[in-house]
Amino acid sequence: MTGSAFTLAAAPRGQVYSCEGCGKCCRGYFAIAATAADADRIRAIGWDDDPALAGVPLFTGSGDKQFIAHRADGACVFLDDDNLCRIHKRCGEDAKQVACRLYPFILVPEGTRARMDIRFDCPAVAASRGAALSTHAAGLRAMLPSVLPDDAVRLPAPPLFGRVTVGWPALLRITDAVLALLAAPKLDLTRRLTAVVTLSATLRSRRIADLDGGKLDEVLNKVVARLLAAAKEDPLTRVHPGGVNLLLFRQVLGVYGRADRIGERADVGERFRHAWRMLGGRGTVPPLQADFPEVPFAALEGMFGVPEGEAAAALTRYYRVKLQALGFCGVPFYHRSFLDGLDGLLLTYPLQLWFARLFAAGRNLPALDAPAVHRALEVLNHQFGITPLLNLPTERYRHTQLTERTTLRALVVWYGS
Numbered sequence: 165m166t167g168s169a170f171t172l173a174a175a176p177r178g179q180v181y182s183c184e185g186c187g188k189c190c191r192g193y194f195a196i197a198a199t200a201a202d203a204d205r206i207r208a209i210g211w212d213d214d215p216a217l218a219g220v221p222l223f224t225g226s227g228d229k230q231f232i233a234h235r236a237d238g239a240c241v242f243l244d245d246d247n248l249c250r251i252h253k254r255c256g257e258d259a260k261q262v263a264c265r266l267y268p269f270i271l272v273p274e275g276t277r278a279r280m281d282i283r284f285d286c287p288a289v290a291a292s293r294g295a296a297l298s299t300h301a302a303g304l305r306a307m308l309p310s311v312l313p314d315d316a317v318r319l320p321a322p323p324l325f326g327r328v329t330v331g332w333p334a335l336l337r338i339t340d341a342v343l344a345l346l347a348a349p350k351l352d353l354t355r356r357l358t359a360v361v362t363l364s365a366t367l368r369s370r371r372i373a374d375l376d377g378g379k380l381d382e383v384l385n386k387v388v389a390r391l392l393a394a395a396k397e398d399p400l401t402r403v404h405p406g407g408v409n410l411l412l413f414r415q416v417l418g419v420y421g422r423a424d425r426i427g428e429r430a431d432v433g434e435r436f437r438h439a440w441r442m443l444g445g446r447g448t449v450p451p452l453q454a455d456f457p458e459v460p461f462a463a464l465e466g467m468f469g470v471p472e473g474e475a476a477a478a479l480t481r482y483y484r485v486k487l488q489a490l491g492f493c494g495v496p497f498y499h500r501s502f503l504d505g506l507d508g509l510l511l512t513y514p515l516q517l518w519f520a521r522l523f524a525a526g527r528n529l530p531a532l533d534a535p536a537v538h539r540a541l542e543v544l545n546h547q548f549g550i551t552p553l554l555n556l557p558t559e560r561y562r563h564t565q566l567t568e569r570t571t572l573r574a575l576v577v578w579y580g581s
Contacts, residue, residue: 168308169279170271171316175297176488178481179282181268182294186287187247190269192238192425193285193546196261198223209255217241217250232261238425262310269304272489273316275332278308281489281496284482284545290538292481293321319422321493321542325503330373334380335490335502338367341384342506343487346480348392352470353480354580355398357513358573364506366456391532400581402467403499411443411513412562413575418442419554420515420547421452434529449522453543457526464521471517474534479516482541483509491549498555507567515581516540521579 178229198206203223211217220241223230233241242250251260258265268289270281280297284290321332341395345359366387375383405413438450445461471479486492486509493505500508520532529536553559566572 168260168305168312170273170276170308170312170316171376172301172305172308173274173277173279175301176282177282177287179485180292180294180296181282181289181300182285184288184293185247187239188287189238189247190243190247192234192240192427193365193423194263194267195239195426196232196263196413198261199228200234201325202261206251206259209259210250210319211250214250216244221413234426236427238427244284248395248461258279265303266307266311269300270489270491270496271304271308271311272491272494273312273319274490275321276317278304278312279489279491280304280363281491283487284541287538287542287544290478290541291534292478318493321502322499323501324372324506325368325501328369328370328373333377334372334535335385337377337380343484344388345391346483346487351392351395352472352512353476354470354576355395357483357510357576357580358398358400359395360506360571361392361510361569363387363407364503364510365528367503400470400577402578402581404465405571405578407575409566409571409575410445412565414442415439416511416559416562416566417515417518418452418543419551419559421456421519422553423543423546424451443504453537457522459522459525463525464510464518465578467581468517468524469520469531471532471537474531474535475520478534478537478541479513482516483513497549504563504567507572508563510572510576511567512544512562514575516544517579519543 177295180210204258207222211222219222220235221233222241224233225231235241240249244253247263248261268286270283270284272279272281280301282289282297288294321335322327323329324335324338336571342360342363345356345363348356348359351359355531360412360570372383406411421442441447441450442452448458448460449456451458492509493500493502497508516537517532517540520536523536524532527536547554552562566575
């Protein structure tokens with residue numbers, strides 16, 4: 165194996181993961197591409213002695229536009245009855261496609277370093293079960309040449325905002341300031357994130373680009389101290405996000421709530437009805453996914469309280485990982501600027517809390533618990549930074565409207581208290 169132009173950065177702290185063999189990632193939610201050489205290599209393994217694969221097409225498409233085939237129920241043809249990969253069992257992990265070996269990890273380029281991100285749509289990740297992420301470093305390091313082409317080292321740092329560029333060193337200093345707010349002791353998560361909302365708005369100044377490292381550190385330290393002092397006194401006054409903003413918010417919820425599977429025929433009528441109910445917000449929440457409970461929209465608009473205990477810990481862990489991995493801007497998030505991506509990450513807070521409220525209310529709970537938050541993390545992060553739908557002009561417009569400072573703060577407080 166040839167070397168890589170990248171080195172692997174230290175793994176995010178506070179998150180663990182080990183594959184539990186649930187098979188969810190192999191049940192039609194992902195299309196696994198294969199080149200002609202990949203397809204020939206996998207066919208050459210020989211599957212004639214496996215009754216489950218007799219006469220079953222192993223790939224769809226042709227040439228270098230092939231994909232591993234799926235069964236009628238959406239499952240990968242290589243998934244066996246024990247939720248194990250037939251290719252892995254017969255030839256070892258290295259024989260699988262890179263996408264299969266990489267999941268749920270994402271490698272994010274930052275100069276000559278690759279940062280380790282991880283997808284929270286995996287149940288073991290959402291609930292943080294398994295071994296420290298650092299234990300996966302060797303395997304990820306070996307995959308670097310296959311995942312990140314050497315010329316990716318020339319990718320520029322995303323702009324701070326608009327056309328204002330500051331470079332990776334300054335962006336990393338700003339990320340550390342956000343992490344400092346996220347780690348603030350004796351402050352609940354909602355107050356911490358409202359402080360980050362204000363920090364993002366404060367940094368939208370061209371003067372930031374003129375500060376050298378030492379001066380930027382000085383300014384950031386002062387701003388963080390001021391925001392922490394203000395957050396301690398923040399009454400978290402709830403302002404209902406009504407009117408157009410609430411309609412836009414529900415539309416975004418509808419996009420994030422979808423989980424299409426390969427091979428499923430779209431029921432256009434049902435989709436229209438679901439979209440109309442999400443837009444109207446009347447009656448009960450439509451079953452965008454099979455496990456969505458029948459809960460009235462109105463039941464999700466009351467006070468559930470600020471997330472506490474394990475529920476808050478799971479959300480904090482999620483934001484810490486995304487910040488440490490830089491998985492919220494640039495290449496991982498539709499090539500958005502640093503601050504636009506940060507605002508998009510902040511918007512996931514009310515979105516995830518809405519889903520968490522749904523799952524908590526479905527069990528008649530008056531407040532959020534860890535299982536409700538874990539399931540919300542799975543739902544939202546199946547789409548975050550992944551689906552091209554979120555990069556359509558309509559969704560970019562909704563993103564811009566909902567991340568305006570006043571609106572974003574209102575959403576964070578409304579659903580976060």
